[in-house]
Amino acid sequence: MRDSILIANIVLAVVLVFNAGDASAQAQRPSATPAGFHLLETTIDDIQTAFQSKRITCRELVNLYIKRIEAYDKEGPRLNAVQTINSRALQEAERLDAAYASSGRVGSLHCIPVLLKDQVETSDMPTTYGSVIFKDFVPRRDATITTKMKKAGAIILGKTTMGEFAAGYLGSAFGIVRNPYDPGRSPSGSSSGTGAGITANFATVGIGEDTGGSVRGPAAFNSLVGLRPTVPLVSRFGMMPATPSQDTLGPIARTVKDAALLLDVIAGYDPNDPVTAYAAGQVPPTYTAFLNRDGLRGARLGIIREPIDPKTDTASDDYKKVKAVLDKAIADVKGLGAEVVDSVTIPDLKDRVKKGFDDNLFETEPAIDGYLAKHPNAPVKTLREILVTGKVVPSRSSRLMTNVGRTTDESGYLKVLLSREETRQIILKLMADNRLDALVYATYDHPPAMIRPDALTNPSFVDLADPGNNRRLAPILGFPAMSVPAGFTSDGLPVGIEFMGRPFSEPTLFKVGYAYEQGTHHRKPPATTPQLRGEP
Numbered sequence: 001m002r003d004s005i006l007i008a009n010i011v012l013a014v015v016l017v018f019n020a021g022d023a024s025a026q027a028q029r030p031s032a033t034p035a036g037f038h039l040l041e042t043t044i045d046d047i048q049t050a051f052q053s054k055r056i057t058c059r060e061l062v063n064l065y066i067k068r069i070e071a072y073d074k075e076g077p078r079l080n081a082v083q084t085i086n087s088r089a090l091q092e093a094e095r096l097d098a099a100y101a102s103s104g105r106v107g108s109l110h111c112i113p114v115l116l117k118d119q120v121e122t123s124d125m126p127t128t129y130g131s132v133i134f135k136d137f138v139p140r141r142d143a144t145i146t147t148k149m150k151k152a153g154a155i156i157l158g159k160t161t162m163g164e165f166a167a168g169y170l171g172s173a174f175g176i177v178r179n180p181y182d183p184g185r186s187p188s189g190s191s192s193g194t195g196a197g198i199t200a201n202f203a204t205v206g207i208g209e210d211t212g213g214s215v216r217g218p219a220a221f222n223s224l225v226g227l228r229p230t231v232p233l234v235s236r237f238g239m240m241p242a243t244p245s246q247d248t249l250g251p252i253a254r255t256v257k258d259a260a261l262l263l264d265v266i267a268g269y270d271p272n273d274p275v276t277a278y279a280a281g282q283v284p285p286t287y288t289a290f291l292n293r294d295g296l297r298g299a300r301l302g303i304i305r306e307p308i309d310p311k312t313d314t315a316s317d318d319y320k321k322v323k324a325v326l327d328k329a330i331a332d333v334k335g336l337g338a339e340v341v342d343s344v345t346i347p348d349l350k351d352r353v354k355k356g357f358d359d360n361l362f363e364t365e366p367a368i369d370g371y372l373a374k375h376p377n378a379p380v381k382t383l384r385e386i387l388v389t390g391k392v393v394p395s396r397s398s399r400l401m402t403n404v405g406r407t408t409d410e411s412g413y414l415k416v417l418l419s420r421e422e423t424r425q426i427i428l429k430l431m432a433d434n435r436l437d438a439l440v441y442a443t444y445d446h447p448p449a450m451i452r453p454d455a456l457t458n459p460s461f462v463d464l465a466d467p468g469n470n471r472r473l474a475p476i477l478g479f480p481a482m483s484v485p486a487g488f489t490s491d492g493l494p495v496g497i498e499f500m501g502r503p504f505s506e507p508t509l510f511k512v513g514y515a516y517e518q519g520t521h522h523r524k525p526p527a528t529t530p531q532l533r534g535e536p
Contacts, residue, residue, distance in 0.1 A: 131391065215251075
């Protein structure tokens with residue numbers, strides 16, 4: 001009898017895995033129905049509808065997500081996406097249940113579980129920045145976006161693993177984050193834990209930070225939606241900086257609408273981050289007002305075909321697999337009513353991105369030192385002290401060493417700023433001359449790379465970087481960009497299509513991104529993290 005039960009369980013597990021991999025996207029994203037609540041791929045709207053009809057409580061929802069983290073993060077495929085589970089999450093859920101019973105929703109994100117990149121401060125959980133140096137560091141304040149999400153009723157379910165000090169997918173605090181679609185491959189970084197966790201259905205939505213592509217890369221490699229906002233739109237107060245002129249925080253979600261609902265909460269002016277004053281008057285009442293299924297009809301989009309990354313190998317099979325997906329995506333964009341200006345040309349594109357991104361070594365050390373000085377309980381106070389510990393993973397340590405001793409007072413920094421401004425004017429002129437609403441390109445020209453066996457010991461950041469990286473154009477401009485699932489390669493690896501717009505054109509990005517998503521439905525969950533037994 002015991003053998004029969006064992007065999008039945010094995011058969012059930014196999015069926016679940018194949019169903020997760022092969023069913024259509026529509027079938028795999030069930031929404032709440034009168035018959036019951038479905039956790040896998042659930043959305044903010046689904047959850048709020050289920051609360052209203054009393055099909056689930058906040059405590060039950062939070063507990064279901066925690067069970068998935070326990071089953072798949074340190075066990076099963078061992079994704080390593082979550083650094084810290086909030087020990088007070090169930091208690092907070094009970095408080096929200098009581099509030100809901102007495103007076104209704106606390107806010108627009110009432111009991112929506114959020115995974116927060118561990119670069120962002122939480123006064124009730126450690127903030128590690130992916131480093132063992134900070135494993136016991138609990139800030140004495142919440143970041144602005146933490147406060148905003150809590151006020152809206154969200155539950156910070158956990159802090160996610162991240163590339164140490166905001167680069168890559170490795171960290172001395174945890175090791176290696178793995179891609180749920182193939183745990184032997186890169187999840188992209190540095191918001192790698194948020195990307196892996198949201199695609200594995202460890203929470204409803206997540207927050208990433210994007211300096212050079214760290215929201216959009218994990219979104220693309222994990223079949224998710226990731227928005228890099230215009231730099232002044234979201235406060236960075238309470239976030240360890242990397243390169244302040246590029247740093248921004250944004251949503252990572254399974255749907256465009258959930259990304260819009262999360263941005264509604266975190267966007268806007270914050271006196272603690274003066275750059276956000278530029279956003280005054282630029283934030284609509286809700287970004288969901290721009291979610292139009294016909295949003296591509298009449299839109300004019302310029303396609304960038306030229307690879308931005310010098311490491312892109314256009315003769316490789318991997319490149320051709322991604323190109324086939326992108327070609328189909330562009331055909332779909334046309335079929336959904338967009339006017340496409342194909343193969344737009346930006347003079348010296350690779351060189352411009354290098355000058356604007358790689359040559360900027362000047363901001364990091366002063367920014368990190370200034371940030372740590374405001375934390376009297378921080379275990380170290382400067383970038384140099386961080387590096388002297390010898391605890392940072394070698395690839396990140398070698399990269400950070402190039403920033404030591406550099407300041408924004410150097411003449412080289414002026415060259416970076418002038419180069420960026422020149423590129424900004426070229427891009428804006430190109431868009432104006434062609435009457436373009438957005439520029440379009442693959443987030444990566446290659447699929448997720450295999451994780452090297454020497455990843456934790458290799459000192460070369462370049463060796464570990466994913467090839468085909470087109471993410472760096474938006475950061476050097478400070479412009480917004482959104483990566484949306486474009487489908488999968490012939491061997492089942494996710495591909496992202498990216499839409500980049502002018503400053504504060506998030507409404508346009510939501511309009512075209514939503515129309516593309518609704519017209520294609522490419523998102524599907526990974527087979528490695530199927531529905532658990534007993535999960536609704």
